[in-house]
Amino acid sequence: MNSPTRTDKRDLILARGAQAMARRGYHGTGVQEIVQAAGIPKGSFYHYFASKEDFALQALDYLYAPRLARYQAALSNARLQPRQRILDYYAELIAHFARQERPEYHCFIGSLSFEMSELCRPIGQQVEAILLRSVEVLAVCLEQAREQGEIRAETDCLALAEFIGNAWEGALLRMKVGSSVAPLKIFLTQLEHLLVPGCNFSEFKENNA
Structure with a gap:
């Protein structure tokens, strides 16, 4: 099972990243923009998402x-x-x-x-x-x-x-x-x-x- 901390951080990335992507579009939003929106290091992104x-x-x-x-x-x-x-x-x-x-x-x-x-x-x-x-x-x-x-x-x-x-x-x-x-x-x-x-x-x- 996922720990609460892991789930919470993943949900934070999904929520903030989706907001950024909805505003800027898929092609206008890179991984850098997603992690900036979530306020996390870029390396953390790949703990939860392959791409x-x-x-x-x-x-x-x-x-x-x-x-x-x-x-x-x-x-x-x-x-x-x-x-x-x-x-x-x-x-x-x-x-x-x-x-x-x-x-x-x-x-x-x-x-x-x-x-x-x-x-x-x-x-x-x-x-x-x-x-x-x-x-x-x-x-x-x-x-x-x-x-x-x-x-x-x-x-x-x-x-x-x-x-x-x-x-x-x-x-x-x-x-x-x-x-x-x-x-x-x-x-x-x-x-x-x-x-x-x-x-x-x-x-x-x-x-x-």
């Missing part, structure tokens, strides 16, 4: 395993109806960004996907696996909403989950470019319109393309 690629792979798991767990917990909350779970989850995220004086969002997985998905197969595969898992979690909640009559019976829940996930990522990008939560609020308004029994998902996509 910068290995660091990126471990950082993806370190950051997104707990996020996916929180996402699943929120969308599995039996005290709320499925539709409300989804809307509340995104509303809370938007409230978080709205509290910031200048909304900021540095997406580690987004940065890696743009730079490395085609150049490094292991990173590309791990990014895709995380994104697919997120879609699956949302699709399960949408299926429950469909069973309870909150959305149309013929809804393709997996396709709808993909659409919502992609729309959210696009809204985050617009927020980052414009330093405004307005795109996120538009996303939530449209999501509320989308998740109703009478909404035809296919027509909704065409009307909002």
Whole structure:
């Protein structure tokens, strides 16, 4: 088993290094920048990671395993109806960004996907696996909403989950470019319109393309 000290130092490197890489990009961040961000000697890096690629792979798991767990917990909350779970989850995220004086969002997985998905197969595969898992979690909640009559019976829940996930990522990008939560609020308004029994998902996509 890893000792607490070893685990804590590894986690520190992963947390601080991932922040640096999210801001500067994979190619713009070397091992030196990672260890400087973590405040450790460069030699310590190689006690935990075989290479910068290995660091990126471990950082993806370190950051997104707990996020996916929180996402699943929120969308599995039996005290709320499925539709409300989804809307509340995104509303809370938007409230978080709205509290910031200048909304900021540095997406580690987004940065890696743009730079490395085609150049490094292991990173590309791990990014895709995380994104697919997120879609699956949302699709399960949408299926429950469909069973309870909150959305149309013929809804393709997996396709709808993909659409919502992609729309959210696009809204985050617009927020980052414009330093405004307005795109996120538009996303939530449209999501509320989308998740109703009478909404035809296919027509909704065409009307909002």
